[in-house]
Amino acid sequence: MATRYKNLTVTIVAAVLSGSAPLLAGDDPLQAMLNQIREEEQTAGVAAPSSGLASAIQSFNPDISVVIDSMVHGDDARRGIGRILEGTDGFGPVREPGGFDDGFNLREAELFISSVVDPYFRAYTSIVVTEDDAALEEVVVQTTGLPYGLQLKGGKFLSEFSRSNSQHPHDWDFVDRPLVSGLIFGDGGLVEKGVQLSWLAPTPFHLLLGTEALQGENENMFGHLGRDDSGGTLTDHSGPRLWLQWIKIAPPLWGGHEAQFGLFHGYGRHQDEWDDGINDGWFDGHSRFLGTDFVYKYDAPHAYGKGDVTVQGEYMYRGKDLTLEASQSSPGLVGNSRVDQQDGLYLQGAYGFAPRWRAGLRWDYVGLTNRSRLPDRTTQRFDETHRLSAMIDFSPTEFSRLRLQVNRGEYFVDGEREEVYQVFFQALFTLGAHGAHKF
Amino acid sequence: MNIRSTTSLILTAAMLSTAQALAGPLIIVTTTSDLKSITESIAGDRATVSAICEGTRDAHYLQARPSFIMMARDADLWIRAGMELEIGWEPMILDGARNPDIRVGGPRHLDASEKVLKLDVPTQRLSRALGDVHPSGNPHYWTDPLNGRIVAETIAERLIRVDAAGAETYRANLAAFQKALDERMFGADLVQRFGGSTLWARQLQGTLDSFLGENGASEMLGGWVARMRPLKGRRIVTYHKNWTYFVNRFGLEVAIELEPKPGIPPSPAHLSRVVDLMREQGINTILIAPIYPPRAANRVAADVRAKVLVRAHSVGGLPAASDYLSLIDEIVNDLAETL
Known part of the structure; x- marks a missing residue:
């Protein structure tokens, strides 16, 4: 450094002689020196491809990351956990209920690409690649410049009605999805094409209101079969067929504490097939879900997540009100209705008991309300299913995480109680861009 | 709605x-x-x-x-x-x-x-x-x-x-802040005689001492530079690479960090390397910010009879570092007294 700037001595002396220079001008001795250093840095930047100009050019590339999510899983269910989830009393038949093979599982590799489009839009896409398949899970364009706290978002996206639904699986505190949302929407959650308008209110506390108009293609809750998929029996309904409203409130708290409460409601059309082994037919009608969720977080003043606490819970109710439009097996029942009413909740917490280590507990309870009124005007009542999960995870860095989890569930399938233990060892790795974490 | x-x-x-x-x-x-x-x-x-x-x-x-x-x-x-x-x-x-x-x-x-x-x-x-x-x-x-x-x-x-x-307020406040900072850096007498900008340019160029010598002003040097001058070339150990700039400005050297790599907590194997290095080079100070767990630093310090300095590396990290100038003040004073 000493010899590097010797040639500047003349400049400095000249500047000193000319008296005290103005503060924001370039002709004082320090300024002259800094300008020279910056110039040299810039020249060096052109030569070295990793810095300066080169990195400025690279900054037009979108941020790309890949999350690899794999695990070893074992359960003691006779027919596998997937079959049990699929037939859970009151909720079944659940389409795409999830579930894992005994042994090695490659859950997914998620490719996440995001970038600012221009001064008005930002976009991201998440492509989920499994062993035989690739699916466009999310592709979203959102506004960045709307006034009055408004934001418009469109494309295909995970609905943001609840915290658990808006998170990607690798962001969860446990390996698997909470029972209630998995049984109501299927293992993929509620992910739909549509638009979302949200408004951050000018209140002294955080108040976010959102409404979503979605296509309505979730087979379990908001399915659409139309003429083509129902042998010409059902009518076609044009989209959007599903409407959501939600509200999130975060009261002001002190220190490292933060909490957020949410209320949500969704209502839309639903068409379904009646296929319980005895009856057949086609239903058309509406489904509704509503509920509440909360999250509390404590960000402890220790390094590597020690002492951090997250507590999260959700309650959700769903009702389906359908009319039997056609039936070959029971033509006398056509015109009668079928009403399904189910609900469930979960409560979970995770605690950073040591630097980089967390332990967590989760309690799932579904079917507090659990009844179906069938077209023959009989009402079936079902038992509750519950599950307790415990996990320990270790995150060597922000980019890798290893997790051990045990589930003990008491499920009711066809009126029979089944007790199932599950063990997971999950490994999560993130390659590429550094992601920012949502609250 | x-x-x-x-x-x-x-x-x-x-x-x-x-x-x-x-x-x-x-x-x-x-x-x-x-x-x-x-x-x-x-x-x-x-x-x-x-x-x-x-x-x-x-x-x-x-x-x-x-x-x-x-x-x-x-x-x-x-x-x-x-x-x-x-x-x-x-x-x-x-x-x-x-x-x-x-x-x-x-x-x-x-x-x-x-x-x-x-x-x-x-x-x-x-x-x-x-x-x-x-x-x-x-x-x-x-x-x-x-x-x-x-x-x-x-x-x-x-x-x-x-x-x-x-604009006028901002210009005046900037001038006042820079003057206060320059005076703490070089001492009020020097700043009054040569102006802060000249002194900084010399410091940056590495010719401050000779410049002061030529002008018969060596005795006038005060502030952080004067306090840190005897420590030039001294080596210390830090927890994270968050003192790099400070150490570079005042001519000290960080021999090794307690973190084996930035953001990775200390491992036993790495700490024993740190102990060996500190013994070998006679290093007696570990500088650590209060946001990091002090256990590893204390253990190493006990092994080689070194001193652990817990000093804020950001304003408000410790009560004494109440503003930007006192943040630097604190580090300079403690290092000058310890090393």
Whole structure:
């Protein structure tokens, strides 16, 4: 450094002689020196491809990351956990209920690409690649410049009605999805094409209101079969067929504490097939879900997540009100209705008991309300299913995480109680861009 | 919610935000407490300044909490440290705030690292195997008082552009802040005789001593430079690479960090390497910021009979570091007394 700037001595002396220079001008001795250093840095930047100009050019590339999510899983269910989830009393038949093979599982590799489009839009896409398949899970364009706290978002996206639904699986505190949302929407959650308008209110506390108009293609809750998929029996309904409203409130708290409460409601059309082994037919009608969720977080003043606490819970109710439009097996029942009413909740917490280590507990309870009124005007009542999960995870860095989890569930399938233990060892790795974490 | 009530809500919101823009001081939000302190010195009464990351927190790891989004929503000016220091949380805050002007590239978004002198800028392809490394260099630049001086100027320039009516105040406050900083650096006598700018230029060039000698002013040297001069070339151990800039400015050397790699906590194998190195080179000081667990430092210190200095590396990290100048004061005084 000493010899590097010797040639500047003349400049400095000249500047000193000319008296005290103005503060924001370039002709004082320090300024002259800094300008020279910056110039040299810039020249060096052109030569070295990793810095300066080169990195400025690279900054037009979108941020790309890949999350690899794999695990070893074992359960003691006779027919596998997937079959049990699929037939859970009151909720079944659940389409795409999830579930894992005994042994090695490659859950997914998620490719996440995001970038600012221009001064008005930002976009991201998440492509989920499994062993035989690739699916466009999310592709979203959102506004960045709307006034009055408004934001418009469109494309295909995970609905943001609840915290658990808006998170990607690798962001969860446990390996698997909470029972209630998995049984109501299927293992993929509620992910739909549509638009979302949200408004951050000018209140002294955080108040976010959102409404979503979605296509309505979730087979379990908001399915659409139309003429083509129902042998010409059902009518076609044009989209959007599903409407959501939600509200999130975060009261002001002190220190490292933060909490957020949410209320949500969704209502839309639903068409379904009646296929319980005895009856057949086609239903058309509406489904509704509503509920509440909360999250509390404590960000402890220790390094590597020690002492951090997250507590999260959700309650959700769903009702389906359908009319039997056609039936070959029971033509006398056509015109009668079928009403399904189910609900469930979960409560979970995770605690950073040591630097980089967390332990967590989760309690799932579904079917507090659990009844179906069938077209023959009989009402079936079902038992509750519950599950307790415990996990320990270790995150060597922000980019890798290893997790051990045990589930003990008491499920009711066809009126029979089944007790199932599950063990997971999950490994999560993130390659590429550094992601920012949502609250 | 029906359309009429939505419209009236939106109109109310519009009126509220316009009213906010017209009345009262500027609302400035900085990401770190150091930037807050410097901004307060420049803005004076014309702004209220708040920081997202308090000095007791690690700015690498923060969560984009709703209360931070509230702060950003109301901000007239957003100032960040930059160099990817806040990459884990700033994007979510700026995204959630619905305040287009403070987004990256917006007229009210300021990256304070724009003009600072950077260190540890990678010259080869990076890999995460190196730990938590930053592509634009080491982001803890504020521990070099020269960078504090440069940041003050960057902030003043932007404030003049955002709030032209206060230009005179900002210029005067900048001059006062830089004078105070220069006097602490070189001593008041020297600054009065030669001006801070000349002294800094000489310091940067490495010719301060000879310059003072030629002018018969060697005896006049005071401030941090005078206190640190006897320590030139001394080696210390730090926990994280957050003193790199300070050490570089005052001619000390960091022999090794307790972290084997940035962001990776100390392992037993690495700590025994640290112990060996400290014995070998006779190093007797471990400098650690209060945001890091002190256990590893204490264990090593007990092994080699060294002293652990827990010193704030950000304003507010410890009560004594109440503003930017006292932050540097504290480090200088403690090192001068210990080493």
